[in-house]
Amino acid sequence: DIQMTQSPSTLSASVGDRVTITCRASQSINSWLAWYQQKPGKAPKLLMYKASSLESGVPSRFSGSGSGTEFTLTISSLQPDDFATYYCQQYDSYPYNFGQGTKLEIK
């Protein structure tokens, strides 16, 4: 199985900050990576797919990059609505494992 590791586990930031979350795969997954945002008590929301493709309706302040084993999700200017937990997910091979999550908190 491919293991996914996110860092950091928790990130404290302020509105307007630029933040980056990293996701590493235990082996190459090409660009078969998705990013999700989840708020407490709610279902996850798809943000990015194929590492750098923005899902329809997602603000352009979100961007993704990477290929192979290392990936990043960047939020260019944090908005109040962005404080949530973020997960990466590989879909190169079964099982489609997730990272453990990064909780983005208000500083």
Added chain:
Amino acid sequence: EVQLVESGGGLVQPGGSLRLSCSASGFTFSSFWMNWFRQAPGKGLEWVANIKRDGTEKDYVDSVKGRFTISRDNAKSSLLLQMNSLRAEDTAVYYCARGQLTGDYWGQGTLVTVSS
């Protein structure tokens, strides 16, 4: 508007069974792969199973193989998850989601609690 609504969760004893349903609307259900994901209380997300558009291909995470069965009824736009031999570690919110590789639309989830 795409809508996915799960039902069937509840409290069940270890070793028991439960059948989850996901009712889909707002899109052509038979044209999409579908998934089940789960999230244990306070934990991260886990992909559980998926099923091809016509039901001919299915795959499962190892921890549920032989115990869970995913199926679909395209005539009723319904996704099902039959869960047998339930264990405490199956306690989670179960979500259905549309898509073959990622989940672009998710339901609100249904809570399954396995406890004596």
